[in-house]
Amino acid sequence: MSVFERFLSPINARALARSVTHRAGAGGSPATLLRHIEATSVFFVPIDKREALIEAARQLLGPEIPATAPVGGLERISISGVAVPNTSALSAAGTDVLGPTVAIRMEADLNEARLVARQMCQQVGLQGFAAQKFVTAVSELARNVAKYACPGRVAFSHDAVGRRLRVVVSDRGTGIPNLDAVLDGKYRSKTGMGLGLVGTRKLVDEFDAQTGATGTTIAIAVKY
Numbered sequence: 001m002s003v004f005e006r007f008l009s010p011i012n013a014r015a016l017a018r019s020v021t022h023r024a025g026a027g028g029s030p031a032t033l034l035r036h037i038e039a040t041s042v043f044f045v046p047i048d049k050r051e052a053l054i055e056a057a058r059q060l061l062g063p064e065i066p067a068t069a070p071v072g073g074l075e076r077i078s079i080s081g082v083a084v085p086n087t088s089a090l091s092a093a094g095t096d097v098l099g100p101t102v103a104i105r106m107e108a109d110l111n112e113a114r115l116v117a118r119q120m121c122q123q124v125g126l127q128g129f130a131a132q133k134f135v136t137a138v139s140e141l142a143r144n145v146a147k148y149a150c151p152g153r154v155a156f157s158h159d160a161v162g163r164r165l166r167v168v169v170s171d172r173g174t175g176i177p178n179l180d181a182v183l184d185g186k187y188r189s190k191t192g193m194g195l196g197l198v199g200t201r202k203l204v205d206e207f208d209a210q211t212g213a214t215g216t217t218i219a220i221a222v223k224y
């Protein structure tokens with residue numbers, strides 16, 4: 001906690017500590033603990049402070065522990081190189097910590113989006129049907145990007161204070177011209193069941209869609 005509080009607000013420091021001890025268990029070695037701090041800090045620590053926090057934790061737990069690749073594999077997720085603007089109207093709330101971003105360039109990228117969604121659930125302890133709903137929502141939105149508006153991206157973030165996972169799916173396609181009809185369930189799709197967006201909205205706690213001729217941004221959040 002003394003290390004975490006040097007880099008984070010007390011509430012985020014506590015959330016990180018709780019999450020690390022939850023994942024590492026009671027009898028973990030310092031090296032195990034450090035690896036869990038490396039992995040879990042993705043969700044709590046702003047990117048510019050993360051390296052310094054991990055180094056400070058390493059100094060405390062055992063400077064001899066080699067700096068390793070984080071467990072959990074989140075770091076191997078490619079960061080989007082797709083140039084999609086971060087729409088300020090929908091940018092995450094002040095307490096959010098940005099997680100991974102997955103570029104959607106082709107159908108195969110949907111697997112990566114689903115994988116990260118599942119990992120986010122694991123990190124915060126969201127399980128069962130609740131986790132399945134979240135993964136399905138992310139999958140539907142990413143699938144629409146792949147189908148209608150490629151390329152785009154899926155950006156994950158975590159609000160530890162509000163206990164929410166948040167996802168912003170954005171693209172620079174030609175927009176959804178009849179969004180109101182789609183969300184009212186009045187739209188008949190030529191390309192699918194036409195239930196992706198209506199279904200997604202039912203699966204999540206927060207849903208916000210912005211669309212226009214220069215692209216679409218859909219933000220969702222689930223509580224845990």
Ligand SMILES: Nc1ncnc2c1ncn2[C@@H]1O[C@H](COP(=O)(O)OP(=O)(O)OP(=O)(O)O)[C@@H](O)[C@H]1O
Pocket residue numbers: 140144145148149171173174175176182187189190191192193194195196197198216
């Ligand atoms: N990101 C997007 N960019 C442009 N158009 C989109 C986008 N997402 C959805 N659409 C349009 O909105 C319609 C409704 O999308 P929705 O996901 O609800 O249904 P669907 O994709 O047609 O079918 P399903 O998802 O059930 O297979 C689509 O048919 C498509 O025309």
Ligand SMILES: [Mg+2]
Pocket residue numbers: 140143144192195196197
């Ligand atoms: Mg769809």
